[in-house]
Amino acid sequence: MKTFFRIVDNKLFGIQQENLGFSVDEPLYIPDEYLNNQKFLVMRTCHGLGDWVILSSMPRLLKEKYPNCKVYVPSKKLLQNIFGDMLNTWGYGTFDAGDVVNNVFLNNPYVDGFVDNFKDEVFHDHYRIFDDKNDKIPLMNQMLKFWQFKDDEMIDTTPDFYPTGEEEEWFKNFNKSSGYGYISASSTFGDTAEPDVMLKKIKEHGEDMIWYYYGEVSLDKSYFSFLKNVIEVKSLDLNIRQQQMLKINADVNYGNETGMNLWTAKYSKTYILNNKTYGPIHGSNRERKRPFKSGNFVEGIKYL
Numbered sequence: 644m645k646t647f648f649r650i651v652d653n654k655l656f657g658i659q660q661e662n663l664g665f666s667v668d669e670p671l672y673i674p675d676e677y678l679n680n681q682k683f684l685v686m687r688t689c690h691g692l693g694d695w696v697i698l699s700s701m702p703r704l705l706k707e708k709y710p711n712c713k714v715y716v717p718s719k720k721l722l723q724n725i726f727g728d729m730l731n732t733w734g735y736g737t738f739d740a741g742d743v744v745n746n747v748f749l750n751n752p753y754v755d756g757f758v759d760n761f762k763d764e765v766f767h768d769h770y771r772i773f774d775d776k777n778d779k780i781p782l783m784n785q786m787l788k789f790w791q792f793k794d795d796e797m798i799d800t801t802p803d804f805y806p807t808g809e810e811e812e813w814f815k816n817f818n819k820s821s822g823y824g825y826i827s828a829s830s831t832f833g834d835t836a837e838p839d840v841m842l843k844k845i846k847e848h849g850e851d852m853i854w855y856y857y858g859e860v861s862l863d864k865s866y867f868s869f870l871k872n873v874i875e876v877k878s879l880d881l882n883i884r885q886q887q888m889l890k891i892n893a894d895v896n897y898g899n900e901t902g903m904n905l906w907t908a909k910y911s912k913t914y915i916l917n918n919k920t921y922g923p924i925h926g927s928n929r930e931r932k933r934p935f936k937s938g939n940f941v942e943g944i945k946y947l
Contacts, residue, residue, distance in 0.1 A: 648688050650765035655725050664771035664785065673766055673790050681712040684758065686767035690722070690730055692883070693902025695747045697782055697939060698768070699802045702753035704787060708796055716748050718757040746883050750805040766790070779940050801909040801943045804891055806884070814888045823853040825890050825911075826867055827898035830859040836899070836916045838866050840947045844914060845870070845897055855889055857903075900939065908943035917946040 646657040665671045685701050687694050702714040722730065722744070748754050771785035783800040806814075826845070832838065850871050857876040858865050867873075876886060883903070890896055890903065891910035898904040899916045907913045 647769050648767070650686065650725060650767060652762050653721065653724055653760050662773070663769045664773050665789070667772055667774045667788075670772045671789070672772075673770070677764065677766070678709065678791065680763070681709060682715075682763070683709075683712055684715050684717065684761045684763075684765050686717060686765045688726075688767055688769060690726070690732075690743060691902060692743050692747070693900070693905050693939065694768075695743055696802045696902045696906045697941065698786075699747050699751070699804070699906070700783060700800050701786070702748070702751055703803055704792070704797070704800065705790075706753045708790075708792060713755045714753060715756050715758045715761070716744055716754055717761075718759050719744075720759045721761065724760075749884065750807045751803065752805065781940050781942060799909070801941060802906045804887060804906055804910065806888060810884060810888055813885065814892065817885075818889065818892070820853050822894050823855060824848060824895045824897065825855045825893040826857070827890070827896070827901060827903050828856075828858040828865065828867070829899055829901045832858070832899045832916065833866060838916060841897055841914060841916050842866060844947065848895070855893070857886065905939070905941050905944070908941050912945070913943070914945045914947055 644659045644661060645663055647660050647663055649656045649658070683705055685698055685705075687698055702716075705712055705714050717725075719742070745757070748757075766789070768782060768786060770789045771782065772788040773785050774780060781800055784797050787797050787800070824845075845867070846869075853872045853874070854867075854870055855874050855876050856862050856865070856867060856870070858867075862868055862870070862873055862875055876889070881889075887903065887906060890907045893907075893911050896904060896907045896911050896913040898914075904913060904915055
């Protein structure tokens with residue numbers, strides 16, 4: 644059994660049920676009266692970077708389907724009021740979880756504001772329409788189906804990133820390479836999937852390729868120690884969005900399933916090492932699920 648959450652008037656309620664969401668065989672849809680109100684809050688009940696990145700295209704898609712609507716995202720204060728200590732499950736804490744949302748939606752032209760309260764029902768990621776026969780439907784598409792989207796209204800659900808003018812100027816002055824690749828390997832890289840298939844693909848780029856490398860271990864202790872012309876990102880003291888500026892402008896991205904890697908699908912060719920088995924998430928007692936089973940499948944990514 645799983646806990647299905649309801650959020651009403653800034654309060655969280657949970658009930659036990661077999662699945663999160665509604666089967667395509669017996670679907671339920673968002674109420675028409677809520678849509679008629681034209682005031683929407685984008686919300687997740689999981690609060691890692693990747694969890695929110697997956698929803699980053701939702702404001703754009705809502706505005707495209709409902710042009711007169713207002714789209715809001717939660718502030719740090721609202722997240723803390725609703726979820727409290729539950730936010731610690733994701734290894735962030737109440738303050739940093741708000742930073743995650745801010746990093747994902749900063750400068751998004753389709754977001755009308757960050758709000759401290761929302762006096763209405765909130766239809767979040769548990770409100771989805773799933774298909775037991777197809778586990779490669781992105782969570783974003785499952786949610787939009789609940790929001791009464793037709794298939795031809797979900798043409799591009801890949802994550803969005805909107806750099807500020809200051810970030811674009813920073814990248815212009817920072818990066819002097821005409822072409823480069825980016826490797827982002829979290830602490831779970833290689834733990835739940837065989838990395839050889841990705842290493843072989845990386846070697847195809849040749850010895851002259853310039854690489855940015857971000858990893859939990861230094862390059863010489865990593866699977867990628869054979870590479871030449873490597874810049875270790877951790878030594879550069881970059882924030883998340885500066886790192887993402889490097890990633891979206893790279894010729895190619897490699898890594899395992901992390902929020903930063905999912906975020907590049909629209910902008911750069913991206914290869915992700917698909918988790919073959921379940922495994923623990925570093926620093927947490929949670930299990931990492933295969934991306935397809937957890938709904939984290941993102942179109943445009945090449946899964947290895």
